[in-house]
Amino acid sequence: MSATLTRDDLLRAYRTMRTIREFEERLHVEFATGEIPGFVHLYAGEEASATGVCLHLRPDDRIASTHRGHGHCIAKGMEVAPMMAEIYGKKTGICGGKGGSMHVADLDVGMMGANGIVGGGGPLICGAALAAKMKGTDGVGVCFFGDGASNQGMILEAMNLATVWRLPALFVAENNGYAEATSSKYSVACDNIADRAGGFGMPGVIVDGHDFFAVHEAAGEAIARARAGGGPTLLEVKLNRYYGHFEGDQQTYRATDEVKRIRETRDCLMLFTRRVSSAGLLDLAELEAIDRDVAAQIDAAVVAAKAAPKPTAADLLTDVYVEYA
Template sequence: MSVTLNKEQLLAAYRSMRTIREFEERLHVEFATGEIPGFVHLYAGEEASAVGTMSHLNDNDYVATTHRGHGHCIAKGVDVREMMAEIYGRATGSCRGKGGSMHIADLSKGMLGANGIVGAGGPLTCGAALAAKQKKTGGVGVCFFGDGASNQGVIFESMNLASVWRLPVIFVAENNGYAEATSSTWSVAADNIADRANGFGMPGVIVDGFDFFAVHEALGEAVARARNGGGPTLIEMKLSRYFGHFEGDAQTYRAPGEVQKLREEKDCLKRFEERVVRAELASTDDLRKVDAEVKALIDDAVAKAKAAPLPAPDALLTDVYVSYP
């Protein structure tokens, strides 16, 4: 195993992945109580993609995510307690309780936000990347989208624009195999989304999205290329989600035992642990300590969210583009 990360960096990556997993699995339980408003789309199973990508970014880099955006937000450094409060619709949330699960944002961390519009992150990321290029900040933009959004014209237009203007953008297609309940084998004509990169004059790379180290290596190259003026890259993550498209999805479109097999054979956290322990880069005790700390954090986040106040009625028309009389 070729590893360029030290023990501290590896434990930080594991902590981020474990936080995402614990956050999402706890939401799966809490949503069933009926206390959480709106829709929730869980990211569990895809943690290596988010963390392997964000480990190359800083607060000057911008990320646009999808309706399945909790993992990206956590990996980018958005406060977990504020995120939980936001999902509960509380005034202490990262968007003051007005965004909910699908619209968590934190511009101070470069998180442009989750987005309920499929493919909408493409133009946002190009805009952020253009600003970084004009201001010479060295920043890059990362656009996450799914296999369903890979067929959206706005994604094609964004990739074309990024190549024409040589923008520092990385397009990350998280191909989890399903656009809602439709298999990508039915909805995506090409075998690989990454193959479409040729049509836009950029590199296309296929990555095992269950493998943190493969993601880390591929994104390291793409981010360095973007920062050095080499233009955009399209990365396709081959991975899968553990839960349904949304909470309440019966997942009748999935084969019996499909998710259980994924958890047993391809889980990114298990694979990470096996590799770092075998290579003596971290111990099992190190990882169990992180697990306990993360669980305490999520317990605290849920308790604080439930105790926090709802937004005041007079806040309804604030945080909008127009001030009403």
């Protein structure tokens, strides 16, 4: 399992997953106070997916994300303080308060944006992969999307195009079982999203999204193949979200205790901790130190975001065009 993972990798993976969890849990609390504008979609429970994939990526690799994008942002290397400020709609936000939770992005680290349009990232990541191919780098593009987007034409077209152009791309279907309140058992016409890969001439792989190590291994193979010119892969990560489609969703459509049961038995952080400590790779004290550090970091981010100024009237009209006569 960890043949390719160094001790530093493991520490990094844990810190990333913990940062995402802490970020989302804190947002869950803070959103309820009414201080955060708009709405947020939390990634808690799905951390192993973003982390397992992005641990393979370099800054010049690109990812496209979804409306549930905070985890992808953090895993791709974005700073939490400007992200938090963005979600609060502040001028100090990574996007100056003009994007918000659903459009948080940082092109400097290869994060091409959360996306308010379900499936919107598929074509974009084909473009990122095409750019890498044209420039002759061995960079890759990774598109994260959900089970809802797996039925969206843009994603299906993008997967076909990626194979036709033999693009260095990876399509990561994060199947958390629900598109808003509609179960994927109802809305996806085949048993697995990965079953569709054959129709697009690419390998389809299914992994358990609660298991960081499984995601990491499968993503590693797919990304190495893409870098080597072997074309795209569809990776279906089966996982669960802990919170509703958006904050305020009471999840009455889910079975009683469904989330509680998953949290207690299959939580990705719990499985990771159990695995690394039983194998003697990391000790619990180290992980607890990371927990304390991350908690302090998120707390500082929230305090700073709350204190930060809002954008002003002068900001309304800027950043539409590079230049406009």
